[in-house]
Amino acid sequence: MGILDDVVINAKSAAEAVGKKAGQLVDVSKLRISVAEINSEISKRYQALGQYVYENARDSLAEDAEAVGKMAEIDELSAQLTALVKELGDKQNKVICPVCGKHCSNTDHFCSVCGAKLGE
Ligand SMILES: [Zn+2]
Structure with missing residues (x-):
């Protein structure tokens, strides 16, 4: 293998590494959005439960x-x-x-x- 081949292989590896890194960033972003969405849904459910208890189960x-x-x-x-x-x-x-x-x-x-x- 010549020097040129090494350069091409290194450039290819670098590009793959960048692509992999970008893919990981997208995965992390998607996961963060999912975490935020589920946190928001849990908060809504707590609020709905609290309102239900306030309106229907005060005495208990x-x-x-x-x-x-x-x-x-x-x-x-x-x-x-x-x-x-x-x-x-x-x-x-x-x-x-x-x-x-x-x-x-x-x-x-x-x-x-x-x-x-x-x-x-
Ligand atoms: Zn009226």
Whole structure:
């Protein structure tokens, strides 16, 4: 084998090594995306489970101080949200239908969507 052959073989090996390295990078990227996707799905399932427990199984956790504390935090945030939504509606001269959630004019007596009586 001549020097030229060695150069060709070395160049071929280098190209294969680069290709292999690139392939590994693609594999690593795909795996990282899969890990992130599955982590995201697990988080969604935890959230759905937490919401289910909050809405349907509160009483069964009455003895669990940590669960009661976390549910109280959600209660507090929900109260803040309700107050903010009402304040926002007031500032926009809107009243929110208590039945369907439609933003109606505060001069309306009944909801234009579901016909519920508006105002307090
Ligand atoms: Zn309505």
